[in-house]
Amino acid sequence: MTATHTRPRAGATASAVGDVLALVLLPVPLVAAVVAGAFTGGGSRRWFGGRGESRRAEAQAAKDAAAAAFYELDSAQRDLRISIETITAVDSSAGARRAVEGFEALGRRIDEVSHRYIAAVDAHDLDRDDLEPAVASRARDELNRAEGELAGVKAELDRFGEGLRPLLDTAESQLARLAPAVERARAALLAASNALDSVRSSGMRADSLAARLAALAPELTMLNQGAGRHGVPETLHRADRVLRDAEAVRTEAERLPERAAEIDRRLVSLRTRAEALTTRAGSVEPVLSELRRRFSAACWQDLQPVPEQASLGVRQAVEKLREAAEAREEQRWPDATALLGTVRALLNSTDEAVSAAGDRLQRLNAVAKDPQREIDRTRFALRDAQRLAMAGRHTPDPRHAGPLDDAVARLDRAVAALEGRHPDYWQFLTENEAVRADAARVVERIREERGAAGV
Known part of the structure; x- marks a missing residue:
């Protein structure tokens, strides 16, 4: 927005300076006569006394106030335009689009009042020597009205800017x-x-x-x-x-x-383990021979595939080790890491199978020598569960008593099965483990129920 403010005309100023110089050059009596003539109507300017000058001053004050309002509005509009540009540079949401539309509508309103202000300024030359008092009054009223409109739009602009604060902050x-x-x-x-x-x-x-x-x-x-x-x-x-x-x-x-050093360490470690497991796998067959000689088929039949499984597992592990070493040399680090994981899984499963045969023989030897130790261990677990079920009660809860009674019956049947000529000690061991597991589940259920009840 721009406004044109009128200044005193250059010709008038030059004329005034010339008049002063002429007076200075005149003889003293003539200067006195000229000055006297100026106050008796001899000059060209029309004077209206104090009233006319007062209205000119009021109009000039209104013009100054309107100019200040105009510049304030222009500055506020420039600042808000920067805010709008900041928002649109970041935000393409519907809220941002509405902000742009609102700013454009305010811009049109600002243009309207600005044009009226500029027209009011251009319509009145307040520096004219022959400015009529009525014209000065009209100029004052029009400029006051323009100043009010400019201030009103400025207030609208300020309110609009406050509403943009959340978008602008973001x-x-x-x-x-x-x-x-x-x-x-x-x-x-x-x-x-x-x-x-x-x-x-x-x-x-x-x-x-x-x-x-x-x-x-x-x-x-x-x-x-x-x-x-x-x-x-x-x-x-x-x-x-x-x-x-x-x-x-x-x-x-x-x-x-x-990572490369860790792969190298794992290659060495797994290679050593594979060699040791190869040696251990050779001991499975003698263990199976003793199981066959001393115990019934039910005690060892499931272990028959172990020697072949162990041999195959070791061979596969060694092959994967070779591939892992090759991947490491070629610096295919993810492949080397994945292959070493496969080797470890193969060795773990082979180790478990080989260990199962030795563990089976050891446990069967122990229970064949003293089955009572296993029986006592199971009865202790059952009695402990029964005491907990009766704690604070005269009669047990059927939900707890039923599974415990069934577990006692299972134990009795397992003990009775040992009286045959070739007892199945493995079946006896697995039944005892199952009974102890049943008792443990009852104990856990009781504690959960009492914990929920706050007992």
């Missing part, structure tokens, strides 16, 4: 994050590149890490193009993504020497 917050986020992303990329260079200088290829870092180059290009091209929200998301991915590359690159 936009300013995002803009404040923008530069640091982009700088952090660039720094992370540089750190990842330096870490990768350091690792590769030690003889490691790190091809997969190099490929991941190269894939971030287009992202860096778009970051460098700036938010003006790609938008603030998208640039912030891109910066966060680049930062996260670059830090992951840097971390893995820095850990690569340690």
Whole structure:
């Protein structure tokens, strides 16, 4: 918005200066005559006395007030335009679009009152020598009215600006994050590149890490193009993504020497374990022979496949070890790690199968020598559960007593089965374990119920 304010005419000023010089050059009697003539109607200006000058002053004061209101409104509109531009740079929501529409509507209203103000200023030359008092009054009224309209629109603009505060706060917050986020992303990329260079200088290829870092180059290009091209929200998301991915590359690159050393240690350890398990697998057959000789078929029949399973498991583990070593030499670190995990699983399952035969023989020997020890252990578990079921009661809860009575009956049947010529000691052991498990479940149920009841 602009306004034209009239100034005294240059010609009038020059004329006044000439008049003064002429008076100075005249003889003293003539100067006195000219001055006297000016006060007796000899001059060209019409004077209206104090009343006319008072109205001219009032009009000038109204003009000054309107000019101040005009400039205040113009400044407020400029500030609010910056706020709107800040919001639209970050926010494309419906709320932001409504803010733009509201600002444009206010702009049209501002243009209207500004045009009326400028027209009022241009319509009246308050510096004219022959300004009529009525004209001065009319100018004062029009300028006062313009000043009121300008102040009113300024108030509307201020209220509109207050309503934008939540949107503006959010936009300013995002803009404040923008530069640091982009700088952090660039720094992370540089750190990842330096870490990768350091690792590769030690003889490691790190091809997969190099490929991941190269894939971030287009992202860096778009970051460098700036938010003006790609938008603030998208640039912030891109910066966060680049930062996260670059830090992951840097971390893995820095850990690569340690990872290689760990793979080397695991290769040695698992190779040693595989050799030891090969030796142990050879002892399974003698154990099975003793089981067959001393115990009924039910005690060892499920262990018959163990020797073959152990031999196969060891062979597979050794083959996977060879593949893992090859992957390590080729620096295929993920493949080497995965293969070593497979080797460990194979050795674990083979170890369990080999150990099962020895453990079976040991347990069967113990129960054949003294079955009463197993019986006492089971009866103790049952009595403990029965005491808990009766605590604070005259009669047990049927939900607890029923399973315990069944468990006692199972134990009695297992003990009776030992009286045969070739008792199935393995069945006896498994039944005892099942009875103790039933008792433990009853105990757990009782404690849960009493805990829920606050007992």
